[in-house]
Amino acid sequence: MRLVTWNVNSLTARLPRVTEWIAAHQPDVLCLQETKQADGRFPFEVFAGLGYEAAHHGDGRWNGVALISRLGLVDVVRGFGSPEDDHGTRCVAGTCGGVRVHSVYVPNGRSLDNEFYGIKLAWLARLRSMLDETCAPGDSVAVCGDFNVAPDDGDVWDPAHFVGMTHVSEPERQALRQVEAWGLEDVFRRFNDPGVFSWWDYRGGDFHQGRGMRIDLLLVSEDLAVRATGAFVDREARKGEKPSDHAPVVVDLANP
DNA sequence: ATGGTGGCCCGGCCA
Numbered sequence: 001m002r003l004v005t006w007n008v009n010s011l012t013a014r015l016p017r018v019t020e021w022i023a024a025h026q027p028d029v030l031c032l033q034e035t036k037q038a039d040g041r042f043p044f045e046v047f048a049g050l051g052y053e054a055a056h057h058g059d060g061r062w063n064g065v066a067l068i069s070r071l072g073l074v075d076v077v078r079g080f081g082s083p084e085d086d087h088g089t090r091c092v093a094g095t096c097g098g099v100r101v102h103s104v105y106v107p108n109g110r111s112l113d114n115e116f117y118g119i120k121l122a123w124l125a126r127l128r129s130m131l132d133e134t135c136a137p138g139d140s141v142a143v144c145g146d147f148n149v150a151p152d153d154g155d156v157w158d159p160a161h162f163v164g165m166t167h168v169s170e171p172e173r174q175a176l177r178q179v180e181a182w183g184l185e186d187v188f189r190r191f192n193d194p195g196v197f198s199w200w201d202y203r204g205g206d207f208h209q210g211r212g213m214r215i216d217l218l219l220v221s222e223d224l225a226v227r228a229t230g231a232f233v234d235r236e237a238r239k240g241e242k243p244s245d246h247a248p249v250v251v252d253l254a255n256p
Numbered sequence: 257a258t259g260g261t262g263g264c265c266c267g268g269c270c271a
Contacts, residue, residue, distance in 0.1 A: 009271080010263055034271085036264065061264055062271095108271060148271095201271090203260040245262075245271080 001071065001097060001253040004030045005144035005216050006237075007105070007199070007246035011035040011066070014244055015043060021237055021248060022050055028071050029096045031103035031144040035064035042066065055094050063088040065105050065145070071097030077134070085126045087119055093134070099224065100135055104145035109166040117166060120148065124175035131182045143184060143219040146199075146246065149176045151186060154194025155214035167215060184219035187251055191231040198233050199246045207238055218251045227253040 004027040008014040011032065022030065035042065035058050042056040051070050057078035058064025067073065076094040079086040093102040104127065109120035127143070135141050149172045153159040162168045180186065188196075197212025206212065218231070231251045238247040 013263065034263095062269090110271085201260085202262050205260095242262095 001099070001255070002026060002028045003099075003101070003142060003144065003218060003220075003251045003253065004248050005033070005103070005146075005218055006030065006248040007033040007146040007216060007244060009034050009036075009244040009246065011037055011043070011064070012041070013242060015046065017237065017242065017244070019046060019050065021234075022052075025234070025248075025250070027250070028069065029099070029101055029142075030066075030068040031101065032066040032068065033064075033103065033105040033146045035066055036061060037064050055092050057089045057092040059089050063090050063105055065090060065092045065103045067092050067094045067096070067101060067103045069094070069096040069101070080126055080130055085123075087123055090123070091127070091130075099140045099142055102141075102143045102145070104143060104147070106145070106147045106149065108148050109172070111166055112164065112169060114166075120166075121171055121175050124149075124172070124179060128175075128179045128182060131179070135182070137183060138223075139221065140223055141182075141184065141221040142224060143179065144217070146215060147176060147217050148215055149173060150213045150215055151176060151217070152194070155197070157195075157197065157211045157213070167213060180219055183221055185222060185225040186217055187220050187225045187228050188214075188218060188231040188249065190225070190228060192233075196233055198249050200238060202245050216246055216249045218249060220251070220253075223256075224253055227256060229254050 200207035
């Protein structure tokens with residue numbers, strides 16, 4: 001099973017790159033974030049033509065998440081169940097080939113003194129409580145998406161640059177660890193040394209200068225983690241014509 | 257040097 005997460009920064013703008021990438025890399029389950037589409041504009045038929053079922057949760061200009069699967073897609077749940085908890089369309093879950101998969105887009109937080117920083121911490125706490133409510137120990141679970149948190153100093157190009165900034169603060173990292181404490185592992189780390197990134201700012205030639213962060217994560221339950229055979233960032237997808245500012249992150253799992 | 261780029265959709269927000 002090839003499991004992928006990719007923040008596409010507008011699926012409308014990125015659809016040619018996404019379909020090209022699917023054809024070349026054959027994901028079984030693809031979690032997208034920042035589709036920036038309402039449900040009515042999501043191109044279900046395009047993915048169906050490629051052999052995939054899809055679920056989408058989006059309401060227009062901002063956010064929007066999708067779950068795309070060729071292993072089946074059942075028991076779809078959009079959001080956390082209350083608009084106050086959701087803070088936009090940022091989570092969609094479904095069961096794909098026996099795995100409960102969540103595509104998530106954690107609020108950015110903007111800065112430590114911004115009201116959205118508290119919203120980000122609350123959202124991560126709600127993500128944990130949602131897992132407690134909807135998944136049982138022993139379930140096969142994956143939570144994949146743009147967490148807007150770099151788990152460790154090795155996940156940013158220069159820790160000194162980020163002192164006092166969002167994405168690296170201890171409360172965010174603690175909130176992420178509380179999600180993992182449900183029973184999930186950042187399995188990418190099994191196969192990659194520090195210094196591998198998934199996002200680079202469009203500005204200032206950051207990608208070509210290597211100024212990135214690893215904020216796109218695939219957190220999987222232990223039964224899945226032990227089946228992992230590899231994990232990588234496809235940096236090629238960050239190059240070329242009209243790239244997203246994020247690259248796809250891939251985890252491969254052997255059959256059980 | 258408090259900028260820069262890109263996406264939404266056309267002025268300003270968001271990342």
